[in-house]
C-alpha cells in the first residue's frame with residue numbers, strides 16, 4: 001500500500017485516497033471548435049508513461065481535497081506533491097526540479113515547460129475537478 | 132554428476148538468431164503474439180515471420196492470469212469475437228496436439244442486488260440471442276452447481292442468483308503458450324526471446340523495420356501484441372493509443388482436495404475463484420487504481436478480495452494464502468480491446484484486452500492475423516478498430532460483461 005502525503009493532512013494510507021489519472025488535462029477552451037478526433041483525444045487519450053507521471057489524487061476519506069503528485073509508475077515512488085492549479089514543478093523526463101516563481105520570486109514562465117503535452121492551462125483545472 | 136542426470140526433454144521450439152528480414156514481425160511473445168503467428172502461418176501461409184519477445188516466452192500476463200475462459204459478454208460485437216474464441220478453444224487441444232487442461236467446468240456470475248439481477252437476466256437474454264449458452268439460476272440452483280457457496284441471507288450481500296455459462300472454463304496458461312509455440316516453430320516461425328523492440332522504423336508513413344537490442348530487422352508488416360507496453364511502443368511510430376496500464380494482481384492458496392467444481396465470479400463483492408487442477412484456489416479481482424508498470428500492486432487489494440471470498444465460501448476461512456503476483460494490464464475506457472490498423476501503413480495493433488484477454492487469445496490471434504495478412508480487419512475485429520473512439524461507436528462492456536477478466 002502506498003503512503004501518500006496529503007498536502008493538507010500529511011502522510012496517509014492509499015486506501016483513504018481516490019485516484020484521478022493524468023494531471024493537467026485542460027477542458028477544451030472552445031468545445032464547439034473541436035473536431036471528432038480532438039474530442040476523442042480529450043475524452044479517451046491520456047499519456048501512459050513508464051516513469052515519472054504527473055497525476056491527480058483526492059484525499060476522499062480525509063480533507064476531500066484534490067491535489068497533484070509526481071509518481072514513478074514503475075517503482076510507484078511519489079517524489080513530489082503540489083497543489084491543484086500549479087504547474088508541474090518537476091521535469092518529467094529528467095526528474096529535475098523546475099525553478100518556479102515560488103523559488104525565485106519572479107520568472108513565472110519557467111513552471112509550464114517539460115512533460116511533453118501534459119502541461120497547459122492549469123487555471124482551468126479547479127473547475128475540471130468539480131465534475 | 133552430470134551423467135547421472137536424465138536426458139533433457141526435447142525442446143518445444145528452436146531458439147534461432149534473428150534473420151535480417153521477415154515478411155512480418157509480431158512483437159510480444161505472450162498468448163496473443165503466439166496465436167497471431169500461429170494463424171498467420173496456418174491460415175494465411177505466412178511462415179517467413181518472427182515473434183520478438185523482450186523477455187521469455189509467456190513471461191508477461193500470459194502466465195500470470197487466472198485463466199478464466201468465457202464468452203457471455205453483453206454486446207453483439209463482444210459476443211461475436213469471444214464466442215468465436217471459445218469455439219476455437221474447443222478445437223485447439225486436438226489441433227495443437229497438446230492437452231493443456233482445457234476444462235469446460237462452467238462459470239457462475241453472481242448477482243447480489245436487484246440491479247445485478249436485472250442486468251444479469253438481460254445479459255442472459257442477449258447471450259441466448261447471440262447463440263452463447265447462458266441461463267439464469269436462482270440461489271438454490273447456484274448452490275447445486277457449486278455446493279460450497281453460502282446462499283444464506285446472513286451476509287452483507289446475499290446471493291440473489293447468478294448467470295451460468297456451462298461451456299466456460301479454465302485452461303493451463305503456460306501450456307497453452309507452449310502448445311502454440313511448438314506448432315509455430317514446426318511451421319517455420321522464428322521465436323526469438325530476449326529480443327526487445329526499441330524502435331519502429333518508418334519512412335513516409337510506412338513501416339520498414341524494427342530496431343532491437345539484437346540489431347535492426349527489416350519488415351513491411353509489424354503487429355504489436357505487447358499488452359501493457361502497447362502505448363509506449365506504438366508512440367515510437369507516432370501512433371497514440373487510448374490505453375492506461377494498471378497493475379492487476381492474483382493469488383493462490385496452498386493445495387486442497389477438489390472442493391470447487393466450477394468458476395465463480397462476483398462483480399459486486401468483487402472476487403472470482405476457481406480451483407486449479409493441482410488443487411490451489413486461484414483468485415483475483417480488480418486492478419489497482421493507479422497507472423503502473425511494476426507488475427505488483429498493494430496488499431489491501433488482496434485483503435479485500437479475500438474477505439469477499441471468505442464471505443461467499445466460509446470453508447476458505449481456514450485456507451492459507453501461498454503466493455500473490457501481478458501483471459501490467461492494458462485498459463481502454465470502454466473495457467473492450469483494440470484490434471486495428473493504424474494511420475501508419477504496415478503497423479497493426481492488438482491491445483486493450485486489459486483484465487480479460489486470456490479467453491480472447493485464439494480469437495485475437497485469428498482476427499489479428501487476418502488484419503496483418505490483408506491489411507484490413509476481419510469482420511470479427513472491425514468493430515474493435517481505433518476509429519471507434521472518434522465515431523463514438525464504443526463497445527461499452529464496463530459492468531455490462533458481468534465482470535472483467
Ligand SMILES: Cc1cc2nc3c(=O)[nH]c(=O)nc-3n(C[C@H](O)[C@H](O)[C@H](O)COP(=O)(O)OP(=O)(O)OC[C@H]3O[C@@H](n4cnc5c(N)ncnc54)[C@H](O)[C@@H]3O)c2cc1C
Pocket residue numbers: 158159160161162163164183184185186187188189190191192193194195196197198199200326327328329356357358359360364379380381415456457458459460484485486487488489490491536
Ligand atoms: C493477474 C491477472 C489475471 C488475469 N485473469 C484473466 C482471466 O481470468 N481471464 C482472462 O481472459 N484474462 C485474464 N487476464 C488478462 C490476460 O492475461 C491478458 O489480457 C492477456 O494475457 C494479454 O495478452 P498476451 O498474453 O499476449 O500478453 P502478455 O503475456 O503480457 O504478452 C505481451 C508480451 O510483450 C512483451 N513485450 C513488451 N514490450 C516489448 C518490446 N518492446 N519488445 C518485445 N517484446 C515486448 C512482454 O514481455 C510480454 O511477454 C489476467 C491478467 C492478469 C495480470
Ligand SMILES: [Zn+2]
Pocket residue numbers: 006007008009010059062063064065
Ligand atoms: Zn487530506
